[in-house]
Amino acid sequence: MPEQSANNFAGIEVAMTTMRGVLISEAGRTLDHQESKYEPESLIKSITDLAGELGKSGEIKAVGLAIPGLVNRETDRVLASTGLPFTAREHIHSELMEATGLRFELENDANAAAYGEYKAGAGRDARDIFYIGIGDAIGGAIILDGKLWTGASGCAGEIGHITIDTEGAECVCGNTGCLETIASGPNIVRRARERLNRDSTSSLSRLAMQESFTAGDLALEANNGDDFSVMMLERTGRSIGIAVASMINLLSIERIILGGAVMEAGDLILKPIIAEARKRSFQQCFEATKIVAAELGPDGVAIGAALLARDAQ
Numbered sequence: 001m002p003e004q005s006a007n008n009f010a011g012i013e014v015a016m017t018t019m020r021g022v023l024i025s026e027a028g029r030t031l032d033h034q035e036s037k038y039e040p041e042s043l044i045k046s047i048t049d050l051a052g053e054l055g056k057s058g059e060i061k062a063v064g065l066a067i068p069g070l071v072n073r074e075t076d077r078v079l080a081s082t083g084l085p086f087t088a089r090e091h092i093h094s095e096l097m098e099a100t101g102l103r104f105e106l107e108n109d110a111n112a113a114a115y116g117e118y119k120a121g122a123g124r125d126a127r128d129i130f131y132i133g134i135g136d137a138i139g140g141a142i143i144l145d146g147k148l149w150t151g152a153s154g155c156a157g158e159i160g161h162i163t164i165d166t167e168g169a170e171c172v173c174g175n176t177g178c179l180e181t182i183a184s185g186p187n188i189v190r191r192a193r194e195r196l197n198r199d200s201t202s203s204l205s206r207l208a209m210q211e212s213f214t215a216g217d218l219a220l221e222a223n224n225g226d227d228f229s230v231m232m233l234e235r236t237g238r239s240i241g242i243a244v245a246s247m248i249n250l251l252s253i254e255r256i257i258l259g260g261a262v263m264e265a266g267d268l269i270l271k272p273i274i275a276e277a278r279k280r281s282f283q284q285c286f287e288a289t290k291i292v293a294a295e296l297g298p299d300g301v302a303i304g305a306a307l308l309a310r311d312a313q
């Protein structure tokens with residue numbers, strides 16, 4: 001039943017071609033959940049429609065909008081985004097406020113997810129956290145003493161663009177061999193394909209039978225005991241662990257929370273991450289850091305965005 005209060009907050013996550021929305025009460029209880037697809041040229045209308053759908057479950061006071069890009073929270077402008085349609089970037093915030101008459105809070109998707117975990121998920125009893133979101137891309141966010149720490153430029157926490165392989169593949173950011181070029185969902189699939197093509201023993205893998213597959217399919221096969229898929233997740237986990245070890249040595253942060261679609265592979269990827277991080281970081285720093293999986297699931301970014309909208313009032 002909808003709560004009879006106007007103090008509800010919507011959170012909307014815009015991904016490459018899809019969006020997810022939630023409606024939460026002021027206390028943080030999820031009242032509704034919606035998903036939809038969108039075309040780049042109708043992004044504003046699709047967001048407005050999704051907010052309208054969520055509004056049927058309870059009156060909305062404000063909306064948190066999480067996007068795959070860097071946001072200046074002072075000016076509510078999108079600074080850079082490889083995932084968002086170009087035409088939508090400049091005035092997305094003002095256009096949405098105008099179209100809906102609602103207050104919108106614009107935020108980077110990893111920052112929103114980090115805030116959600118901090119307030120209502122795996123970081124709720126921690127003071128400082130580092131959140132790493134591994135999905136179509138890899139994002140990160142640092143929360144110190146309850147506040148997002150975004151640094152001098154606003155881009156702090158971009159762990160996906162730390163160099164892991166100096167001779168690696170070219171990254172969307174212009175660098176080569178970033179963590180994202182190894183461990184994001186599409187890059188796990190790319191590496192798996194390359195290996196399936198050149199390695200005769202990998203033809204025994206069930207994945208080799210599939211014409212097209214996703215990182216989610218690979219995780220499923222790994223959980224069904226497919227050796228090749230298990231090995232791909234282990235190798236991916238080791239690369240993530242290298243970056244995590246650097247974060248542990250640099251920040252000695254209380255908790256590192258890993259979320260995003262790739263982490264739905266569970267222990268098959270989390271264990272190699274932890275093992276590699278242990279191997280490569282100072283023992284004292286490692287022992288003071290808890291490395292855990294995110295708890296809010298696929299709606300984590302949207303829930304975090306809604307909580308940001310609530311707390312920004």
Ligand SMILES: [Zn+2]
Pocket residue numbers: 160161162171172173174175178180
């Ligand atoms: Zn990069």
